[in-house]
Amino acid sequence: MRVVTTFAAAREAAGAQATLVPTMGFFHEGHLALMERARKDPGTVMVSLFVNPTQFDDPADLDRYPRDPDRDMALAEEARVDVLFSPKVEEVYPAGGSTVVGVETLGEVLEGVHRPGHLQGVATVVAKLFAGLQPRRAVFGRKDAQQLAVVRRLAGDLRMPVEVIGHPTVREPDGLALSSRNVLLDRPDRERALGLSRGLFQAADQIEAGETRGRRLEEVVAKAARHTNVEYVALVDMTTMAPLDALDRHAVLAVAAEVGPVRLIDNLAIDFVSSPAPDRGSILEKESILYER
Numbered sequence: 001m002r003v004v005t006t007f008a009a010a011r012e013a014a015g016a017q018a019t020l021v022p023t024m025g026f027f028h029e030g031h032l033a034l035m036e037r038a039r040k041d042p043g044t045v046m047v048s049l050f051v052n053p054t055q056f057d058d059p060a061d062l063d064r065y066p067r068d069p070d071r072d073m074a075l076a077e078e079a080r081v082d083v084l085f086s087p088k089v090e091e092v093y094p095a096g097g098s099t100v101v102g103v104e105t106l107g108e109v110l111e112g113v114h115r116p117g118h119l120q121g122v123a124t125v126v127a128k129l130f131a132g133l134q135p136r137r138a139v140f141g142r143k144d145a146q147q148l149a150v151v152r153r154l155a156g157d158l159r160m161p162v163e164v165i166g167h168p169t170v171r172e173p174d175g176l177a178l179s180s181r182n183v184l185l186d187r188p189d190r191e192r193a194l195g196l197s198r199g200l201f202q203a204a205d206q207i208e209a210g211e212t213r214g215r216r217l218e219e220v221v222a223k224a225a226r227h228t229n230v231e232y233v234a235l236v237d238m239t240t241m242a243p244l245d246a247l248d249r250h251a252v253l254a255v256a257a258e259v260g261p262v263r264l265i266d267n268l269a270i271d272f273v274s275s276p277a278p279d280r281g282s283i284l285e286k287e288s289i290l291y292e293r
């Protein structure tokens with residue numbers, strides 16, 4: 001594996017057929033699953049590791065964001081990553097820079113309302129990664145459903161020749177969606193946090209039993225998550241993030257909540273071919289490597 005810190009070196013090391021996995025590090029099995037997915041395509045696998053300051057709307061959240069670059073490097077090596085791009089802030093945001101990328105409408109709901117500036121920070125850094133690294137493909141988790149929609153839209157709108165691939169959510173054995181922030185939850189908070197995935201699974205069961213009413217599905221999740229500070233529960237169109245009254249197309253049932261010191265998001269992606277098919281993601285059989293210390 002080559003570890004590089006500049007766009008030029010990363011481009012040179014990755015070649016013309018790279019699949020990029022953008023991350024903020026502190027790897028868990030969700031990140032490793034994206035790397036494994038990237039391996040399936042021809043060409044090299046490039047992982048970017050960059051805690052992007054512009055996507056943090058809360059400076060305290062940026063300060064306490066977990067980091068362990070040595071562990072990340074070992075895990076990336078084990079995952080047979082070809083190139084690890086780990087730039088300094090100045091490489092990504094050169095002095096005097098003034099360009100930002102915003103995605104209107106679908107970037108202005110849900111996370112756009114509750115984390116002002118967050119999605120613009122994401123869109124800006126992803127545009128820089130796509131422009132500066134010129135990957136052929138990029139893999140993103142369905143865990144961040146609105147981020148995935150924003151990235152697909154920006155790549156399409158800016159006519160970037162990058163194929164954007166979404167990958168299912170990886171969950172801990174009890175159902176909690178893996179997130180680097182999970183290490184900040186104490187036991188009671190974690191118990192409360194489980195309401196999110198439990199609610200989404202109950203909604204998935206109801207969808208499979210024929211429920212299509214958005215309001216009903218949202219109520220199921222809100223009830224299960226009632227011991228957390230719920231910010232929103234919403235059934236939305238998977239591409240536009242516009243609210244849906246009924247399940248009649250590709251959709252996302254999304255939830256965000258504050259639990260103790262952290263803010264968690266989770267969702268159920270609901271693919272719709274001739275009928276709705278909820279994607280619960282995959283569940284780990286044993287405790288996550290996040291807790292191996």
Ligand code: AMP
Pocket residue numbers: 022023024025029030031033034139140141142143144167168169170171177178179180
């Ligand atoms: P992060 O390091 O949290 O910014 O995430 C980097 C990438 O990993 C993003 O595309 C996320 O959507 C994805 N990701 C994060 N958590 C999970 C998960 N539990 N399952 C699948 N993908 C995930």
